[in-house]
Amino acid sequence: MVVSVVxxxxxxxxxxxxxxxxxxxVKDKMDMEVTEKGILLTPIKENPREGWTExxxxxxxxxxxxxxxxxxxxxxxxxx
Numbered sequence: 001m002v003v004s005v006v007x008x009x010x011x012x013x014x015x016x017x018x019x020x021x022x023x024x025x026v027k028d029k030m031d032m033e034v035t036e037k038g039i040l041l042t043p044i045k046e047n048p049r050e051g052w053t054e055x056x057x058x059x060x061x062x063x064x065x066x067x068x069x070x071x072x073x074x075x076x077x078x079x080x
Contacts, residue, residue, distance in 0.1 A: 005012045016026070026043045033040040059065045 003014050003016075005014055020026075024043045025045060029044045031042045031044055033042070056065070
């Protein structure tokens with residue numbers, strides 16, 4: 001597929017057809033790798049909070065989610 005390189009401010013960019021973006025589930029970011037053969041663009045499919053539920057459950061099972069008591073101000077000397 002031949003695509004045009006278009007001016008975008010002081011840079012240049014490529015416009016991807018909607019069907020290509022939909023096919024590869026491209027949202028707003030892509031990973032770009034420059035190789036000897038050319039440029040490889042890969043959609044980022046990560047959910048920023050993916051795995052948090054499992055991680056929090058594991059922390060709870062290991063009792064890593066218990067906060068220590070906050071010492072009162074009389075228990076330590078302030079440094080200014």
